[in-house]
Amino acid sequence: MAGFRALGLDSWLASQAEQLGLSRPTPVQEACIPPALQGRDCMGCAKTGSGKTAAFVLPILQKLSEDPFGIFSLVLTPTRELAYQIAEQFRVLGKPLGLKDCIIVGGMDMVSQALELSRKPHVVIATPGRLADHLRSSNTFSLRNIKFLVLDEADRLLEQGCTDFTKDLEVILAAVPANRQTMLFSATLTDTLNELKKIAMNKPFFWESISEVRTVEQLDQRYLLVPEKVKDAYLVHLVQTFQDEHEDWSIIIFTNTCKTCQILNMMLRKFNFPSVALHSMMKQKQRFAALAKFKSSVFKILIATDVAARGLDIPTVQVVINHNTPGLPKIYIHRVGRTARAGRHGIAITLVTQYDIHLVHAIEEQIKMKLQEFSVEEQTVLKILTQVNVVRRECEIRLEATDFDEKKEINKRKQMILEGKDPDLEMQRKAELAKIKKQKLKFQSQVQQTLQERQQKQLQHKLIKRARRQQKQKQAK
Ligand SMILES: Nc1ncnc2c1ncn2[C@@H]1O[C@H](COP(=O)(O)OP(=O)(O)OP(=O)(O)O)[C@@H](O)[C@H]1O
Ligand SMILES: [Mg+2]
Helix, strand or coil: CHHHHHCCCCHHHHHHHHHCCCCCCCHHHHHHHHHHHCCCCEEEECCCCCCHHHHHHHHHHHHHHHCCCCCCEEEECCCHHHHHHHHHHHHHHCHHHCCCEEEECCCCCHHHHHHHHHCCCCEEEECHHHHHHHHHHCCCCCCCCCCEEEEECHHHHHCECCCECHHHHHHHHHHCCCCCEEEEEECCCHHHHHHHHHHCCCCCEEEECCCCCCCCCCEEEEEEECCHHHHHHHHHHHHHHHHHHCCCCEEEEECCCHHHHHHHHHHHHHCCCCEEEECCCCCHHHHHHHHHHHHCCCCCEEEECHHHCCCCCCCCEEEEEECCCCCCHHHHHHHHCCCCCCCCCEEEEEEECCCCHHHHHHHHHHHCCCCEECCCCHHHHHHHHHHHHHHHHHHHHHHHHCCHHHHHHHHHHHHHHHCCCCHHHHHHHHHHHHHHHHHHHHHHHHHHHHHHHHHHHHHHHHHHHHHHHHHHHHHHC
């Protein structure tokens, strides 16, 4: 308790933290809480599972207790599940204050959210898209007086990935006061440092945990070389082995698309594994239900897309399996960080096919360590190979019979409409672009062919000339 007290936190808050098992501050908390209490902007880059959440929740709660009003603080985060998790931390740590929080995320009822916002909660935890929608469409609440703005997983919020938050962030930043205190956190801040500094304008205090390796020491990181076509048999074998050997272990399997996620879940279910899926094409209620089942260990296997890669804190997760090698080292760091959290041990196994070896090298370069090979009994895998492939095919056929692809199309169109684009025009533009690309490729290959023909002719010409010369020389002799 003295630890948190020594950082400048009040005794009620320090004892609340202790009751919740936070006995001593972690390095990121020790470094960031004092400057945050002094009113400085903060940027904290610390490994996964190192307690970054409490590093911003605790100083906010202390300041809130000194001058309680709503809306006091705004926390932004890239995923809906993470927003609920952060709200939970605020709620339990801020219980003695009677903290009122409000979660504003997509996929939930907008009217009741608007009502909650108008009741001036102390803390709003939101995903940028939905909060920006509220700001655009209503004037029943104001963010003009907020004291704290937090961007958790800040680098992701600024990234222009498949979900691009930049436009929504612009709306939100225009609605918050310039004299706020800004706090930015992530396990991978460094690439986006310059952009982040534009948000934390107040000469931010920057803290990065110094370590040779960018992943957690207690994490055993392995790779398993597998031919693309037999990947699933290896996956089933791995899951079976972990389940046989450890009764209480939970596993997260990461995969690259919603469809693969769905198929793998169906496939593992067919083999009687207790698995649930989590991806962005599921309804929000199903997403929460799946996560709740996994968290309570009713289902020991979670198959997820990168929607679950960042921030989620589930202590029972002992194993992370990457069904696909992540294309970006950053994503690898967050995915494997779902295990070996808060000093616990864990193992991460990445399935690597013949096409992914360069990706592993990029990951190793970023995390500054080599992955070790994970060995399995190939014979056992071979025995189940045909059965696994047949089951996978069956699942694919079953999924095709549903309207999964159609739903995906509808979702894409919805997204475009939300972004203010005309889906038909976009499709037309895409088709035209594809046509131009095709023509360009055709032209390039024609040019190449002509060049080759010309080169060949020149070569032939040269050879004929040489042969003639040689003949002349012979005759002259
Ligand atoms: N001082 C502490 N002592 C012990 N456990 C702690 C402490 N601070 C936080 N924890 C626990 O550590 C776990 C991980 O914390 P948290 O989710 O904040 O990590 P993080 O750094 O945000 O990770 P990520 O980068 O994955 O988001 C949580 O279960 C939290 O309760
Ligand atoms: Mg976090």
